[in-house]
Amino acid sequence: MNARAPLFLLFAFLITISGCNQNPKSEAGFRLPDGNAIQGREVFLYMQCNQCHTIAETELPAIPFADPPYVELGGRVATVKTYGDLVTSIINPSHKLAKGYAKEKVSEDGKSKMYTYNRHMTIQELIDLVAFLQSHYDVVPPQFDYRIYPH
């Protein structure tokens, strides 16, 4: 091996990590404390998330609501629904719309039809909700194209 190769690799590595840290919008370092899934279920019902959501293989009381866009949460997904994905879906729903649904069903003018809870939800409620939701995702390797279609 060329004697300078290790030095070059170190240099390349330093450029890479310094590059990552330079973006002030980077999510690096973001971490909420662990939540309580049981409390999260309470929050889910109390905030009436079940107006528009079902949870895979979970019985939840139905709420009568005019034509809700039922979006299933949890269930089998090909990639991990990370902590960051779920927090973002709740506090910034239009950032990335849920996959597998017709756009006009779940959004209007590019904005998610989901309510904004940011002024009403405590951080503890958010943390517990994420713990609750995360426990319902079951990651399966993508051997085939698995999609959840609207009911």
Ligand code: HEC
């Ligand atoms: C008025 C209907 C409505 C209510 C109430 C609602 N949502 Fe949503 N939600 C949606 C729609 C529509 C989508 C799909 C579009 C999108 O990704 O924002 C969605 C998407 C999501 C997603 C992302 C799903 C995915 O597969 O990417 C999560 C997580 C979520 N909602 C959680 C919640 C939680 C938690 C609550 C209660 C605090 C809630 N929602 C209340 C309509 C609603």
